[in-house]
Amino acid sequence: MLTNIELILLNFIKIKSSYAYEIERMIEEKGIRKWLKIGGPTVYQVLDRLSKKGILQVSLEKEGNMPQRKRYTLTSEGEELCQKSARDLLANIEPYYFDLTVGLACRFFLSEEEFRLVIQERLKKLNRFISDFNDEFNKVRELYPDKRLLVRRYLLSHYKLEQKFLRDLLNDTLINP
Structure with a gap:
């Protein structure tokens, strides 16, 4: 392989x-x-x-x-x-190794307020990243019209899922269900 x-x-x-x-x-x-x-x-x-x-x-x-x-x-x-x-x-299915997973597992090193602040910061960065990702894709889309659509859609679905997860986390729906 x-x-x-x-x-x-x-x-x-x-x-x-x-x-x-x-x-x-x-x-x-x-x-x-x-x-x-x-x-x-x-x-x-x-x-x-x-x-x-x-x-x-x-x-x-x-x-x-x-x-x-x-x-x-x-x-x-x-x-x-x-x-x-x-x-x-x-x-085949592969395991995901995201740094966010380790950060969430180790969140108890931070106060609740500091945890919220870093999650808010991550969400801001993610929002910018998604915006930049879409802008960059639209620029190169003219060069590669259909070739990258599947990769883009797949990646974007992960970013948007994380975005929703972080928003829910900040709204306490995941911390205190």
Whole structure:
């Protein structure tokens, strides 16, 4: 099974054989770091690892005075592994590891007033985040009309659920049911 990072990188390469730098730019442009922890150096390391495993084919290219670059292409073995990994990710339930869960479990370190204040602050930040999330999506929607709608809807449903949860928490419906 592929890791989430591996699968996302392979997804880009399936769409278009690419250089690591191109993939890095696409990750940034599409806002993938909002829902997947992936650093720039990781892209290069993972691509090299996948090529050593035979999941990617590498061709070296040189243009003019530019340094030689590696263009990555998905192998048939890689394609099969991506299909299996995508099926598994879509069909199976995964546990959620949210920092908020730990914070709620440890809330008794705070006074009731301080707990309310930090929850109010989180709700304000979440409201801004949702607004920014929608604004950013609308900007890139012209570039990627339908491709990101499912991911956006899924993420937004989680953010809105947390928003409702925090509002209910502040209205005491969750603290004192």
